[in-house]
Amino acid sequence: MSDHHEVTDKAVVRIQNLHKYFGSLEVLKGVDLEVRRGEVVTILGPSGSGKSTLLRCINLLEKPTGGEIWFEDTCITDPNTNINEVREHVGMVFQSFNLFPHLSAKKNVMLAQRKVLKRSNEEAERIALEQLAKVGLSDRSEYMPSQLSGGQQQRVAIARALAMDPHVMLFDEATSALDPELVRGVLDVMRELAEGGMTMIVVTHEMGFARDVADRAVFMDEGIIVEQGLPEEVFDNPRHARTRDFLGHII
């Protein structure tokens, strides 16, 4: 149970009856989800259940086939919405980090600040160093991504997203690509972020993290949300057989 940060009533992300097809394959079959400011929601589910697709729909990396997605007061599925303006406020962390390999850690964090937020070089640099310090990489700011470990790269990626002052952070299996000994550092950063009140949607297989940090656990299977609730309820008392099955395999 996480009572260390405040969940408000205001919805940051609201998803209504979301459908997504890849060709004739229906990957999301009518998903409804609301995430409120300050809330940490973790999405669980077997491989192929549509977790990543759901997350990627939220910043339109995937284009929904049907339904509506609202970010604060903007309907992002409305074709007239400038999606880049929405994306500024929606941070995303990928499984494969996706750092810009030709830029140092610091420059990775600075680039979008300069180009999108039009911050001055000095300001972008100051914020970059601040964010890198937050993820524990002050001494690595001049390193190239190829000179960093996976865990360090992922923390730079988190700093890069945070530097944009996002209203919500999306994590898609941020630790799955990491060697076990590197997972912890990244999870610690995410935990701190949650405690700092960041709104987060976290797709993860880290059950410990989901249980300790999340305000709500959402279990997905075959493109629908099967059940959701307080993490301890979902983990300890799953109501659905599919949830039980899944948790039985994992834990």
Next chain:
Amino acid sequence: MSTTKKYSTVASALRSFVALVAVLSLVVCVVGPTPEARALTVDKTTAQPNQSDGNQIIGGVPTRITWEATVGDDEEIKEIHLVFPAGTTLGEGANTKATVLDGLARLETPQENTITDEGTVIDFAEPVASGLLIRVEIFYVALPAESGHYTLTGRYVDGEGTERELEESPAIAVISVTVVESITQWLDEQPWVEWWNSQLFLRVFFNPQLIVASVPTLFQGWLRSLGLVLVGFPLAIPIGLAVSFLRMARFRIVRFFASIYVNVIRGTPLFLQIYIAFFGLPFLGVSIDSYLLGILVLAMNSSAYLAEIFRAGIQSIHKGQFEASASLGMNAVQTMFSVILPQTVRRVIPTATSEFILLYKDTSLLAAVGVMEQMMFAKSMVASSGNMTPYIVAAGYYLLVTLPLTKIIGSFEKKLAAAEGHSSEPPDKKKKRKRLQKTEDAPSDSFAPPHDNFRRGNGLMGPKI
């Protein structure tokens, strides 16, 4: 040092003397009384061209001087003294021969001749009768090494034994001996060169004298070929980049036209394109400087190849890079220029350099339409010398560019492989670490095959240019 100085002083004094004489004779011609009929009228003075790849007379190198004069009415000639210009030297076997001609008929003329580097004396056993033409040929005589106009002066002795001054003979234009010519001359005298040139293969393809003569001449061609590619290729880069964008455009019709451009140019010989441009444009009344047109055709041709190189390069960038940029709110142009192209550049440098090499070699095709470049220079030297050596030297000039570039590509590829293979270590600490091999969608390091998933699918990540 001092001898050279003395020599040049003499030469310049001589030159001013010649000039003075020229001016004076002009004055005499214009204002003086008409010259009385001469016993001996000089008709011509020429020297045989002795330039290895030209038709000029160079100083310091043996040549053959031909001097002709006609014996005047009621006169006879017994002796002729020709004085060489100061600085004249004799080659080995120098000699003088006089021929007397009656119209076309050659008359038997016993004579006794002497030659020194001051001049030559022709002493006829029988006086030469009036109306006859005397042709004096002086073999293996080297005119002064300094460039200038030289005249033969002298005297003659008529039938009555009177010695008279010869009239001024026409001047021979001499150009100074160049480094090449002196090396060539030196080579001519070397026994090993003689042996070398006695071997048919070596003489025809690796003639030492022609190598020496070709190097400076073909250097001009080399510069012009380099000029073609050094202007043409940079011109092809932005065109190629633009076409590669069009090839990936969102609209089918744009992609269609871009692919026609690329496929037509890549699917037809450059030679044909050159012909169409050079013979087609005049029909349209368009006249462009041929060198410039050559550059334009090369640039257009290369742009099609570069477009494909750039496209493959851009598409080899992992789609995660587009997604990460998009997730940060960057638009297509920002993504392209700040994220994708900087990574593409490093990947395409080896292939683009290969394309540069191909284009450089292809400049030779422009010889077919008369653009002055390396091949043209080589061709004309081959034509004038009847020897293949200039082509071999031209090959050397091409290799001078292509070999180092090939080497650079090789080392760059190695460096790139090392950098992209994430094998470089932190600046201060050496530490063992693993790559993200477990990730199913870890960034691909391989350049090929390019995937184009950012063009298909939702069209959100692709370049929207």
